[in-house]
Amino acid sequence: GQNIDQPTEMTATEGAIVQINCTYQTSGFNGLFWYQQHAGEAPTFLSYNVLDGLEEKGRFSSFLSRSKGYSYLLLKELQMKDSASYLCAVRNDYKLSFGAGTTVTVRA
Amino acid sequence: GAVVSQHPSWVICKSGTSVKIECRSLDFQATTMFWYRQFPKQSLMLMATSNEGSKATYEQGVEKDKFLINHASLTLSTLTVTSAHPEDSSFYICSAPDRGGDTQYFGPGTRLTVL
Secondary structure (H helix, E strand, O other), X not given: OOEEEOXXXXXEEOOXXXXXXXXXXXXXXXXXXXXXXXXXXXXXXXXXXXXXEEEEEOOEEEEEEOOOOEEEEEEOOOOHXXXXXXXXXXXXXXXXXXXXXXXXXXXX | OOOEEEEOOEEEEOOOOOEEEEEEEOOOXXXXXXXXXXXXXXXXXXXXXXXXXXXXXXXOOOOOOOEEEEEEEOOEEEEEEOOOOHHHOEEEEEEEEOOOOOOEEEOOOEEEEEO
């Protein structure tokens, strides 16, 4: 089975840094994805990790430790437009299994 | 990046009717597409994998006779919700992987409301 856990909600101030953790226990693994989803919209791709380590993409970075079943998404220099839900997803073979999502609220 | 479109964006229908949702890959070919359902404040749940030229693969608990999937071409998959009921009201999203399969591109979603 698939078990993907991430916090339900996080709040941070504009300009700050927020780290969203994701732990997973899945029957198979060949990649971990992070998506951003604004209310009423489809998810948009943020990052992809298949090997251990840190992937940096502008203000967003994602880290993976396969031995620990752990990933985090780091959002730096938060902007109001970053208020959204962030979904952690594990790929097993060709299928994606999603966590419930973390709602991030950015306050001025 | 790759673009996936869905039509319609939203639909309201009466209970007992059927609704067809289209998913198109606009600038790439997709032999495989995925259909998800998302209820309010919940995550995406994979319903089925649509395969061009063959039958769709349904996830456990998803009724294949209720959710008909047809992958008519390399750029089009359709999901038909047959005899829709209020509990089928949800946000339906399709996705297609890029050529390498490393990234899935999502359509904008279809909001279905069954009265």
